[in-house]
Structures are given as C-alpha cells and as structure tokens.
Amino acid sequence: MSPTIRRVAVFCASSPGVDPGLSRATYDVGRGLAGRGIGLVYGGGGHGLMREVSQGALDAGGEVLGVIPRSMIEREWGRDDLTELHVVETMHERKAMMADLADAFLCLPGGLGTLEEVIEVWSWRYIGFNDDPVGFLNLGGTWTPLLDALDGLADAGFIRREVLEDVVVAEDLDAALAGLTARLGVTPGAKLG
Numbered sequence: 001m002s003p004t005i006r007r008v009a010v011f012c013a014s015s016p017g018v019d020p021g022l023s024r025a026t027y028d029v030g031r032g033l034a035g036r037g038i039g040l041v042y043g044g045g046g047h048g049l050m051r052e053v054s055q056g057a058l059d060a061g062g063e064v065l066g067v068i069p070r071s072m073i074e075r076e077w078g079r080d081d082l083t084e085l086h087v088v089e090t091m092h093e094r095k096a097m098m099a100d101l102a103d104a105f106l107c108l109p110g111g112l113g114t115l116e117e118v119i120e121v122w123s124w125r126y127i128g129f130n131d132d133p134v135g136f137l138n139l140g141g142t143w144t145p146l147l148d149a150l151d152g153l154a155d156a157g158f159i160r161r162e163v164l165e166d167v168v169v170a171e172d173l174d175a176a177l178a179g180l181t182a183r184l185g186v187t188p189g190a191k192l193g
C-alpha cells in the first residue's frame with residue numbers, strides 16, 4: 001500500500017499579519033486538513049495564524065496536537081482546548097516532538113520563527129536527520145521572495161538543484177498534500193546524496 005499522510009506539522013506566524021485574507025486562508029487550511037482526516041501538529045499557540053489554523057481544524061472536528069515550551073505558554077497563549085497539548089522545556093524539544101508526531105511539514109506564512117523552523121527541518125532532510133517531506137503553501141505569494149532568493153543560491157552553486165526541487169511549493173492545499181505524499185518514504189540520502 002502506498003504511504004499516506006496521517007498528520008501534518010504546520011509552521012506559521014504567531015501574529016495575524018496585516019492581510020485578513022491570509023488569516024481566512026490559514027483557517028481554511030486547518031478545516032481542510034480536518035476534512036481530509038489529517039491531524040494537525042503545530043506549536044500550540046492561540047495567537048495569530050497559529051490560532052487560525054488550529055481553530056479551523058478544531059471547528060471541523062479534527063485532531064489537533066500542540067507542542068509548546070513551558071516558558072512560552074503565557075506569551076503564545078498556549079491553548080488548553082486541543083486534542084492534546086504537549087508541554088516541553090526547549091525549542092529544540094518542540095521541533096523534535098513535532099517531527100516525531102507528524103509525517104510531513106507544511107509552512108504557511110510566518111516570520112522569523114516560522115522561517116527558522118522550516119529551514120531547519122528542510123536542512124535535516126537533506127543531511128539525512130529526518131525524512132519527513134517539507135513544503136511551502138505559498139498563500140498570497142508570501143514565500144515567493146524567499147524562494148527566489150533560494151533559487152539565486154542554487155544558481156550560485158551553494159544549494160544543489162535537487163535539494164531545491166525536493167521541497168514542495170504549492171498554491172493550494174490539495175497540491176501541497178499531493179506533493180508531500182509523493183515524497184513520503186523517499187530516502188533523502190538516496191535521492192539527494
């Protein structure tokens with residue numbers, strides 16, 4: 001049987017940003033995951049886009065697992081109404097647990113924290129520390145400038161083309177899930193080494 005995605009770890013902003021359309025689109029991603037029977041793993045917060053994605057999934061009756069460092073509970077309004085809230089001690093534990101709980105990573109619009117998280121798991125994948133596929137859901141074209149910059153780094157010979165092509169870039173949830181599913185079970189070492 002071909003592998004399927006049971007849970008997706010979503011990275012996204014802890015702030016709402018200035019475009020209410022992105023909040024709605026993020027809420028719809030949460031609903032969309034739940035509607036497809038896919039569990040959501042996220043940072044456990046109740047602010048900004050993190051709130052939207054979790055609320056969308058909860059409203060649609062989905063499974064929502066949050067992972068939050070103890071010291072961030074107050075600052076990020078850690079939610080106590082999730083299917084499960086895992087409280088950890090460090091940011092590193094948070095990322096490692098999110099990786100353990102999910103089958104794939106999906107990056108929605110976000111800031112420094114989001115950026116740091118997605119780049120780290122992507123780099124883990126290509127050095128063989130983690131084989132969960134990684135994707136950008138490019139809502140509103142938010143990630144286009146970053147993707148262009150990464151393309152420039154590939155042109156300059158600092159990122160291998162196959163590493164760049166290994167990351168999913170999609171405009172809608174169906175395309176994102178299709179791309180991630182197609183990469184499940186691909187051993188990054190074998191593919192990218």
Ligand code: AMP
Pocket residue numbers: 012013014015043045072076091092094095110111112113114115116117
């Ligand atoms: P931001 O994109 O900056 O709004 O942050 C999104 C999420 O990333 C928030 O839950 C932050 O706590 C989290 N975050 C920030 N820095 C890090 C980090 N170094 N490692 C893991 N998560 C982080």
